[in-house]
Amino acid sequence: MNNTPKPRRLATVKNTALKYPDANITESSLRWLIFNGHENGFNKCIVRIGRKILIDLELLELWMDEQAANGGAA
Template identity: 35%
Template sequence: MIDYKELRTVKQLAAEAPFVTESKLRWWIFHAETNGMASALIKIGGRVYIDRAEFNKWLEGQRMAPKSQNQAA
């Protein structure tokens, strides 16, 4: 279920998350079908809203796994 209080526009999310720019968010949205971010997006009448909770799940999924000791130099 979607909590409308968690929805953000690109501009709002970029203002809350200083590590990401509006243009980077738009790039991720443009490629959402291939990068897995589509589950965090809601499109209504030409506007795109980002579900913050789903975005955080997607972002966590992008974490790079630490190298195991066997892979180290």
């Protein structure tokens, strides 16, 4: 039985936008989501290390699924 936690998949805003081109996620849209994270629930996808902002890709995918289930309301 292996109890080591699964490593988090983290990416910069730029790399996240490049990773999801079919979802039409741009750097600008990600920055808007980050800025408004407390209103739209996106703050749970963000990892801040000093001034560096990283996106947890697993949590981002869960957040996108939630948005799709709620009719896309951010």
